[in-house]
Amino acid sequence: MPGEIFRYIAGHARLKVIGLSIEKFINRAQSSDIILLDIKRNKYREVTFRVNRYDTEKVKKIAEQLGLEVEIIKESGLLYYLQCFLKHRSFASGMLIFILLLYLSTSFVWAVEIKGNEEIATEELEEIVEELGVKPGVLKSVIDHDRFILELLNREKRLSWAEIEIKGVKARISVAEGKGPPEIIDYSVPCNIVAEKDGFLVKLLPLNGEKAVEDGNAVKKGQVLVSGIVYSELSGTRFVHALGQAWAHTYYTGEAEVNINDYLYKETGNYAVRHELLINDLAIPMYIDNNDIGFEKYSVTIEDVLPARLTDYIPVGLHKVIYRELIEKDFNDALKIAKEKSEEQAFQKAQEGIPPDGKILQKMAESNMTPQGHMSSKVVVEVLEDIAMEEEVIISEEDEFGK
Amino acid sequence: MDKSDFFKRLIEEITDFPRDVVLNLPHIVMIGNLEIDLENFNSLLEYTPDKIRVGTNLGIVMFAGSDLEIKMISQNEIIVTGRIKSIELGLNRR
Structure with missing residues (x-):
């Protein structure tokens, strides 16, 4: 098996030998430890065969000694292709530059993805992340994982956890929002409980203060439900921080x-498709026959064929215009x-x-x-x-x- | 039978070594009439698409047929393919 691999790497050459003493030539080659393959006698004076490319020179020498003509018909093998490839210097260097550029381009961040945020807007986080130095076009090696996370958590206090993972050319940022501590109620400030909106009061649960309205009454917006002003004969007037719940029936309209007409037609299932090339918002039709679609009534939907990520970088787009035939329904x-x-x-x-x-x-x-x-x-x-x-x-x- | 042959046969019988190795004889394997594998030969004497003659220790071995090709030839092995019609052993000794 290693021999096979070596032979494939070295490659084979198909040779043609013309002359009289062909048997002698084969015997000579055989005794010089050259393996000849696929020997075919085409004419009395002519024979073609395959030989390892490393033995070509030896074969030529033997043929020369015997006064035979040698012609190389075809060569193949990995090393041969490599030699051919290296002969075209500009092509080889172009290929090398391409590989180098490909390698270089993969060492940059191309896209930033943020997930896990529910209340904080993605745009807000994107802005912070960009300020911290993670944005498309940044070298991947520049991003300091631990420092970035610490700074992100410091900048955005609503986040309780963050992680950055660089996969390929994408920076994936996962975050988790934490629940902040409950608001501290300042009980020293006297206040009333009022109705937030109009409604029909079903159940009023005063926790602190004095009930101002009975259950089962309609209340207006701003009406005091639990009063923070408590009066008693013993202690006189006191101001307290009223607390309570007011469960009410409220009404919303829309x-x-x-x-x-939008619902008067239905699709028959027939449709026609046309493509349009889009260069800088200029639509170029990609169909030859400019005839009518052939439907009496139809709807038009336009789809983008190329992914949005690609069209962000190049100003070329491809539109697929679908015409669907419509038919009138029962009114x-x-x-x-x-x-x-x-x-x-x-x-x-x-x-x-x-x-x-x-x-x-x-x-x-x-x-x-x-x-x-x-x-x-x-x-x-x-x-x-x-x-x-x-x-x-x-x-x-x-x-x-x-x- | 000369002396060396006698000893060779004796060794072969005692040791169970392959006969073709000990006696230095050609070893011919045929796959139907499609392929012949001949080991332990001396030289190629004649090669045409109809006939191949190979010199061995035993004498000349001839394969006749049509569209004969030498698939591989190395120092001690020759593989012939094609439509083989006959094999002839032209014994010159023994």
């Missing part, structure tokens, strides 16, 4: 309007879908205002057709939530002295 079906969609959109709008701890109790929707042929919906959502909000009591001098 409105949306959709065009029925009642379209109306039904439009109603569903507009209600869904209205509900989403209503939901935007609901706090995360709010519990949706019920949903009421009403849809109408507008004269313009649009479907308009209004959704009212009833939510159970805590509407308690602290409000500082402004004490005037008059109050202080209990006058």
